[in-house]
Amino acid sequence: xxxQNKRRPGFSRKAQYGLFASYVVAVTGALVGLLLVITAWVxxxxxxxxxxxxxxxxxxxxxxxxxxxxxxxxxxxxxxxxFDAANKNAAMRRELEGARAKLIAARSAEYENRxxxxxxxxxxxxxxxxxARLVSSSASSTRRFAILSAGSTSGVxxxxxxxxxxxxxxxxVEVGLASARVLLITDAGTVVPVIRISDGLPAIASGTGxxxxxxRSLNAGANVFxxxxxxxxxxxxxxxxxxxxxGIAIRAAGDTxxxxxxxxxxxxxxxxxxxxxxxxxxxxxxxxxxxx
Amino acid sequence: xxxxxxxxxxxxxARLRGQILPAISTVLGSAVxxxxxxxxxxxxxxxxxxxxxxxxxIRPELWPIWVGIPLGLADDLLSxxxxxxxxxxxxxxxxxxDQLDRRTMFRDYWQDWLIAAAAxxxxxxxxxxxxxxxxxxxxxxxxxxxxxFSVLAYPIVARFCALLDRWRLS
Numbered sequence: 237x238x239x240q241n242k243r244r245p246g247f248s249r250k251a252q253y254g255l256f257a258s259y260v261v262a263v264t265g266a267l268v269g270l271l272l273v274i275t276a277w278v279x280x281x282x283x284x285x286x287x288x289x290x291x292x293x294x295x296x297x298x299x300x301x302x303x304x305x306x307x308x309x310x311x312x313x314x315x316x317x318x319f320d321a322a323n324k325n326a327a328m329r330r331e332l333e334g335a336r337a338k339l340i341a342a343r344s345a346e347y348e349n350r351x352x353x354x355x356x357x358x359x360x361x362x363x364x365x366x367x368a369r370l371v372s373s374s375a376s377s378t379r380r381f382a383i384l385s386a387g388s389t390s391g392v393x394x395x396x397x398x399x400x401x402x403x404x405x406x407x408x409v410e411v412g413l414a415s416a417r418v419l420l421i422t423d424a425g426t427v428v429p430v431i432r433i434s435d436g437l438p439a440i441a442s443g444t445g446x447x448x449x450x451x452r453s454l455n456a457g458a459n460v461f462x463x464x465x466x467x468x469x470x471x472x473x474x475x476x477x478x479x480x481x482x483g484i485a486i487r488a489a490g491d492t493x494x495x496x497x498x499x500x501x502x503x504x505x506x507x508x509x510x511x512x513x514x515x516x517x518x519x520x521x522x523x524x525x526x527x528x
Numbered sequence: 529x530x531x532x533x534x535x536x537x538x539x540x541x542a543r544l545r546g547q548i549l550p551a552i553s554t555v556l557g558s559a560v561x562x563x564x565x566x567x568x569x570x571x572x573x574x575x576x577x578x579x580x581x582x583x584x585x586i587r588p589e590l591w592p593i594w595v596g597i598p599l600g601l602a603d604d605l606l607s608x609x610x611x612x613x614x615x616x617x618x619x620x621x622x623x624x625x626d627q628l629d630r631r632t633m634f635r636d637y638w639q640d641w642l643i644a645a646a647a648x649x650x651x652x653x654x655x656x657x658x659x660x661x662x663x664x665x666x667x668x669x670x671x672x673x674x675x676x677f678s679v680l681a682y683p684i685v686a687r688f689c690a691l692l693d694r695w696r697l698s
Contacts, residue, residue, distance in 0.1 A: 258592045265597035266619040272612025276662045290605045298562045372562050374608025375572035376674070378659045378666045381608045417608075424665040445570070445666030 288412035291383050295415035298371035299385050345464045348433055365509040366390040370405070370418070378445055380423035382406070384507060387414045391509075395475065398507050403481035403498030404428065404469060405507050418507075421482065421497055422447050429472040430482050432465050441467060441482050441495065449483045449495040461485055461493035474514035542698070549696045550590055551599065553689070554579040558603040570671055573678035576603040577651050578644075580618060581682065582689035584625060585640045596622045613658040614651075621647045640686070645679045652678065 246252075368386030386392050388411045398405045398418050406426065410417035421428055424445040431438050438454045451467060453460045465485040471478030483495035534542070558576030580599060583590060596618035603614040625643060632639070652675050653668070660666060 258594055261592075262594040262596065262619050262623060265594055266616050266623070269597070269600065269612040269615030269617075269619065273610055273616060273658045273662065276610040276612065287605055287611065294559075294562050294606070374570075375561050375563075376570060376574045377561075377608040378570045378656045378671055379608055380570075424660075424667075442665075444670070446670040 288387075288410050288415070288417070291410070291415040291417060292387065292412035295371050295383050295385050295412075298383060299369060341462070341464055345466070348466050363511055365392060365396060365511055367506050367508050368392075370507050371415075373420075379425070380406075380420040380443065380445065381409070382418045382420055384408070384416045384418050384509070385414070386509065387412045387416050389413055392416045393512075395512055397476045397480070397510050397512070399480050399510060400499040400507050402500075403483070404476065405499050407475065408509065416509075422449065428476060428482055429470045430467040431470040432461075433468050434465070438470060438472075439467065444494075447497075448486075449497055451483065451485060451493040451495050453491040456491065460491055461488040463488055463493075465493065465495075466498075467495065471513060474516070475512055477510060477513040546696050549692060550583045550587070551595075553692055554583065554599050555602045555606075557685075558599075558606045561607055570674050571677065573674065573681045574603075574607070574648075574651065574655075575681075575685065576607070577614075577618065577648065578678065578682055578685040579689065581621075581644045581647055582686040584622060585644065586686065586689055586693060588629060593622055593626055594619070596620075609655055610658050610662040613655055616658075617651045617654045620654075621650060624650075641679075641682060644682045644686075648678045648682070649675055 366386050368384050368390065370382045371385050373382040374380065382405075384392070384398065392408055392411050394408055394411055396408045398408060404421055406418045406420040406423070408416050409419045419426055420443070421441065422443040422445065424443050426443045428441045429438070430441045430451065437460065440452045440454065441449045442452070444450050451461065451465075463485050465488075467482045467485070469476040469478055469480045469482055481498045483497045485493040485495045487494040554576055557579035558574075560575040561572065576599070580596070597615055600614035600616070600618040601611070603609075603618070604611045607614070625647065628643065652671050656666060656668065656671055
């Protein structure tokens, strides 16, 4: 089928000018888009009011669907798990070979786990702004945001940490009236100061954008981490309260480790919004303020 | 037969449907991110973009060239990308397809798929770029599965679009 020739709309001068004008509008629009991106680059927190209003409108929709289809939350990870199956299979086989030697390590991990749960019971009593549902996420974007079904009317403010029952979820980056946008810890722009729970070794956890965390040691030295290490927030920087579980190392390489976040936002029902741990320390000049 | 005698009102509804259905369906495609999938990695194909490409490739005369601006803006507001990202990329892609239309002599289905695949790669890689300069540090490897899914999903979306088109013109 030959494409229609749109270049010559006929002999009508008006139609020709109209066509030309539409190209001018398109190029101008693209330039405005570029300008908006550059604006967001210069000031990542600006121009959020419109988007916050949109999430206010859409989060009840997502919430309603979520209430109906509870199981759909894990569908996304199921798909990505399937895609990753071959890799995972190989990794599992390797793991199986070393499994026996690791059994003892696992026992100690179990002990750590129990200790962790005790900690959890303590921190559960820490102050909470509100409890709300995570209703949807930016599943097609490379930034990792989730939408929370509570906003400024429930006391949610910019920068507050969000956690689930099993661990840290992220921070609030945009607040609407009845919804808020959460930057997940798996986003590649997030940095969380953590410590290893077994000995308090300080480290930095940052997202990789693919659902994992990268843990970097603050102490120089090779092979400090091992698979199975559990990390909790340290409280440094004043944003995240201490002793919230963050991740468990699945692979160690030199002074970095790849970790799996302990709170899987896909399976979360409720998330707790907590006040900023130490607002003074978390004020912008603080170097550990999570980047956005 | 479908073309039974219509009342004036039915006629008006059908005409309105013919005009707004493509835009509505594209915005709904962007709104797929509202589904309660809280994903840890970007795996969902950008259905808004796929709908846009399908409509553009099935019905080249349907939309003016600047349609990427309003539809891209709607996608930005829904997708979590920095605002302006899809406005820029979608318009560039539409301009590119327009240029291609002028240069190619004939067109068949496989070419459509190829063009759509190129457009998807441009948009997702560009989206990664805009997301990264506004604060992310995601690596390119992370979006490779998403690109593959999207390219494979294009024929399905195009079929769906053709179905909608038949309903639109009925």
